Amino acid sequence: MPSFSILSASNNTFRNQRPDEKTILVVRKHWITLFGPMVFLIFFALLPFIASYFIYQVSWYDTITDLYWFIITVYFLILWVIFFGNLMIYSLNVIIVTNQRIIENHQQGLFKHTLNEMRLDKVQDITVEMNGVLANILNFGNILIQSAGTQNEFYFTKIPHPDKVKKTIMDARNECGSL
Amino acid sequence: MNNMSLDVITNNGSLISLIGFLVILILYLWYTFAIVYHFVRFGVGVRPKVLAFVFLVGSFILFVLMVDAYFTVDWTSLIETIITPPV
Numbered sequence: 001m002p003s004f005s006i007l008s009a010s011n012n013t014f015r016n017q018r019p020d021e022k023t024i025l026v027v028r029k030h031w032i033t034l035f036g037p038m039v040f041l042i043f044f045a046l047l048p049f050i051a052s053y054f055i056y057q058v059s060w061y062d063t064i065t066d067l068y069w070f071i072i073t074v075y076f077l078i079l080w081v082i083f084f085g086n087l088m089i090y091s092l093n094v095i096i097v098t099n100q101r102i103i104e105n106h107q108q109g110l111f112k113h114t115l116n117e118m119r120l121d122k123v124q125d126i127t128v129e130m131n132g133v134l135a136n137i138l139n140f141g142n143i144l145i146q147s148a149g150t151q152n153e154f155y156f157t158k159i160p161h162p163d164k165v166k167k168t169i170m171d172a173r174n175e176c177g178s179l
Numbered sequence: 180m181n182n183m184s185l186d187v188i189t190n191n192g193s194l195i196s197l198i199g200f201l202v203i204l205i206l207y208l209w210y211t212f213a214i215v216y217h218f219v220r221f222g223v224g225v226r227p228k229v230l231a232f233v234f235l236v237g238s239f240i241l242f243v244l245m246v247d248a249y250f251t252v253d254w255t256s257l258i259e260t261i262i263t264p265p266v
Contacts, residue, residue: 087230
């Protein structure tokens with residue numbers, strides 16, 4: 001169905017993309033960055049069920065049953081918005097590698113973000129760091145990209161498959177430089 | 180004067196609860212719009228669009244449940260019970 005193709009197919013286009021610019025790679029942080037907030041949210045999501053076990057046993061529960069369920073629905077609605085607010089920030093924190101530049105969108109809040117970019121032909125050196133047991137098991141790490149331009153370096157943290165990302169950027173840089 | 184204030188609150192229990200509900204509704208609509216807008220407008224690739232869709236569906240379901248729960252509560256007698264001191 002054409003109207004639902006947006007949910008299955010994408011050319012990874014982005015705002016301010018140039019007409020002759022093609023997206024090569026889109027990278028988001030490793031899912032481990034969401035682990036902490038999600039644990040908190042799951043805990044808060046279970047709280048009403050734990051509370052209801054104790055509330056059911058009080059004698060005046062029957063008088064506030066309807067109010068209790070109204071408060072629960074508002075509570076879960078707020079949790080739902082907070083959950084997807086976190087997911088929004090996670091999914092908008094993105095590194096885009098095109099055939100011309102590397103763009104980093106750093107979403108810091110609902111209405112706060114920074115946008116950095118570096119020309120691909122200015123990339124000089126890429127360093128990958130993988131520190132710790134968890135990073136090696138789950139295959140995520142930090143990438144330092146140094147350039148010759150005024151934007152001296154990019155430092156991306158907790159990137160999945162950093163070796164592959166490094167290779168993709170280097171290949172794109174070499175192809176860009178050979179044109 | 181205090182008794183008059185309590186009477187005003189008791190007699191307008193439904194109105195007070197409606198105002199509170201509208202405040203929650205406006206905040207919810209604002210944050211829902213902002214999140215969906217950011218997902219669709221600034222999201223790159225398929226994943227943000229899928230998340231926006233899931234968020235909208237879940238929000239709608241929870242919103243309907245919240246409205247249903249709101250109209251189940253007898254706000255006037257509830258506020259009266261809270262305000263009226265026990266004998």
